[in-house]
Amino acid sequence: MASHSADVKLLGAKFSPFVLRILFALNLKSIKYELIEQDLRSKSELLLKSNPVHKKVPVLIHGDLPVCESLVILQYIDEAWTHGPQILPSDPYDRALARFWASYVDEKWFPSVRGIMMSDGEDQKKNIEEAIEGAALMEESFLALSNGRKFFAGERIGFLDIVIGCCLPWMDVISRICGVKLIDEIKTPNLCKWAQEFTSDPAVTEHMPDVDELMEYAKYIIALYKPTATN
Amino acid sequence: MSSLKLLGTRRSPFVVRVQIALDVKGIKYEFHEENLSAKSELLLKSNPVFKKVPVLIHGDHPISESLVILQYIDEAFSAGHQILPSNPYDRAIARFWASYIDEKLFPSLRGILRSEGEERKNKIEESIEGAALLDNAFVSISKGKKFFGGETIGFLDIAAGSFLAFIEAIGIVYGEKLIDEVKTPHLFKWVHDFRSDLAVKVNLPATEEIVEVLISISKASAQN
Numbered sequence: 001m002a003s004h005s006a007d008v009k010l011l012g013a014k015f016s017p018f019v020l021r022i023l024f025a026l027n028l029k030s031i032k033y034e035l036i037e038q039d040l041r042s043k044s045e046l047l048l049k050s051n052p053v054h055k056k057v058p059v060l061i062h063g064d065l066p067v068c069e070s071l072v073i074l075q076y077i078d079e080a081w082t083h084g085p086q087i088l089p090s091d092p093y094d095r096a097l098a099r100f101w102a103s104y105v106d107e108k109w110f111p112s113v114r115g116i117m118m119s120d121g122e123d124q125k126k127n128i129e130e131a132i133e134g135a136a137l138m139e140e141s142f143l144a145l146s147n148g149r150k151f152f153a154g155e156r157i158g159f160l161d162i163v164i165g166c167c168l169p170w171m172d173v174i175s176r177i178c179g180v181k182l183i184d185e186i187k188t189p190n191l192c193k194w195a196q197e198f199t200s201d202p203a204v205t206e207h208m209p210d211v212d213e214l215m216e217y218a219k220y221i222i223a224l225y226k227p228t229a230t231n
Numbered sequence: 232m233s234s235l236k237l238l239g240t241r242r243s244p245f246v247v248r249v250q251i252a253l254d255v256k257g258i259k260y261e262f263h264e265e266n267l268s269a270k271s272e273l274l275l276k277s278n279p280v281f282k283k284v285p286v287l288i289h290g291d292h293p294i295s296e297s298l299v300i301l302q303y304i305d306e307a308f309s310a311g312h313q314i315l316p317s318n319p320y321d322r323a324i325a326r327f328w329a330s331y332i333d334e335k336l337f338p339s340l341r342g343i344l345r346s347e348g349e350e351r352k353n354k355i356e357e358s359i360e361g362a363a364l365l366d367n368a369f370v371s372i373s374k375g376k377k378f379f380g381g382e383t384i385g386f387l388d389i390a391a392g393s394f395l396a397f398i399e400a401i402g403i404v405y406g407e408k409l410i411d412e413v414k415t416p417h418l419f420k421w422v423h424d425f426r427s428d429l430a431v432k433v434n435l436p437a438t439e440e441i442v443e444v445l446i447s448i449s450k451a452s453a454q455n
Contacts, residue, residue, distance in 0.1 A: 053364060062320075072326045075326065076320070079319035092303055099298075100296055103296055137280065
């Protein structure tokens with residue numbers, strides 16, 4: 001097992017919300033690391049060797065041990081570095097709720113959010129409907145979990161805040177490009193307030209991408225990957 | 232101790248995971264068999280988001296999603312045998328592969344049932360590749376011992392092994408064995424050891440039962 005003091009490398013890619021999760025967590029725990037930017041269209045030997053199964057970022061390499069999948073990495077960071085703020089709650093039931101909602105976000109909500117940007121016509125309508133339902137569900141879940149406090153995790157940011165918060169810049173971009181506002185003052189007032197608190201948190205601010213830069217990047221990947229009606 | 236109820240169906244591999252885990256930890260619980268075409272009030276109230284089984288209700292706390300439930304059980308009942316490894320890196324590896332099973336391997340297996348012709352061939356191919364990956368991973372994870380979890384079955388054994396009746400039934404109905412001595416030698420041996428565990432013997436449904444289920448699914452889709 002790698003000791004605390006072993007080197008930490010993060011294989012990342014600019015604008016990846018999943019990589020952003022890890023940057024938040026490393027910051028929260030004050031862990032020193034080396035960020036190695038990957039070119040996802042021309043994957044490095046190191047990436048292919050460290051994540052042969054999925055060939056994706058993020059990958060955390062602790063000493064010479066690679067850890068893949070952002071939710072797995074977040075829990076690994078929490079368990080390997082026990083000093084500093086805990087990312088997951090301490091109570092088993094609260095942990096189960098945090099894991100459940102993280103799983104919902106990754107398997108249902110985020111795919112429809114991304115789908116808004118990458119689809120057209122009927123498909124896009126369906127994605128918009130599902131994403132809006134998801135936002136309403138998360139608004140309810142925020143009320144239940146935060147219990148009147150600033151974040152999902154309480155007074156300080158934690159697992160679920162990080163899991164969802166990484167997508168806020170993308171939701172902003174989707175709002176500008178597609179005209180769909182998922183988090184707004186009227187429909188999801190508590191999430192809206194949470195989003196403001198989250199983006200101002202010191203562990204978060206320095207890593208949030210510049211929205212104009214992200215807009216350019218979004219247009220670029222839409223042009224590259226979105227199936228067009230004329231194909 | 233607060234009451235423990237498990238809402239499920241005995242044939243679902245996801246429910247079987249929870250049953251095996253509870254038995255491995257020696258935890259008593261009440262099983263409520265659900266009719267998935269007429270879901271109970273309790274199920275709909277306890278898992279309003281997905282309306283699926285398994286749901287574990289501990290006192291008045293419902294927990295959903297089988298892998299979340301397994302970790303909950305391990306953490307809420309921390310005395311005695313631990314299902315997850317103690318070392319953070321081993322835990323990360325166990326979670327990674329359990330996640331792989333749910334996000335990649337299971338959809339391929341399910342895809343075999345839901346498709347036909349060329350599409351089915353592709354799904355079978357994908358499933359065989361997935362099993363081979365898991366077989367390879369077994370070597371480094373088990374560290375020469377009988378199970379992914381070491382000397383006794385653990386989180387990843389349970390996450391994977393709960394699918395065995397389903398996998399073997401697919402082999403019988405579609406004529407393609409996903410786990411065998413040649414393609415997946417380590418998993419082949421592991422299956423034998425896994426099935427010898429008492430908690431598994433009690434909870435894993437008989438392969439013949441699942442064969443019948445798969446045949447009726449095929450007939451139903453042929454008639455449509």
